Amino acid sequence: MATLLELHNLYQAQGALFARFEAAMVEAAWDVMNESPSTDNHVNRINLSKVILLGPQIPAKKYYRLMLSNATIQTLMEDSTDNDIQFVVNSLFDMIANVEAL
Secondary structure, eight states: OOOHHHHHHHHHOOSHHHHHHHHHHHHHHHHHHTSOTTSTTHHHHHHHHHHHHHOTHHHHHHHHHHHHTSHHHHHHGGGOOHHHHHHHHHHHHHHHHHHHHO
């Protein structure tokens, strides 16, 4: 598990892990754009997807720390796999969509 200083440094960094998080957000947004309209929370998910696809930097900066709260990401940090990162982003998507809808 990451130390508090390591987590702080990850929060502040805009390195490879951040770039991979941003790319995972774009991937999730594309998937949502292609999901069934009957999917739960679809309207909020579509709205978040549009925001991400128009400019992923701002939402990535806002929500990067959420990904870093995941135990797997904290343990592996920069060694996290793309699948780990995508899984975390996908699992957070509904919550982020609801926050953005407020």
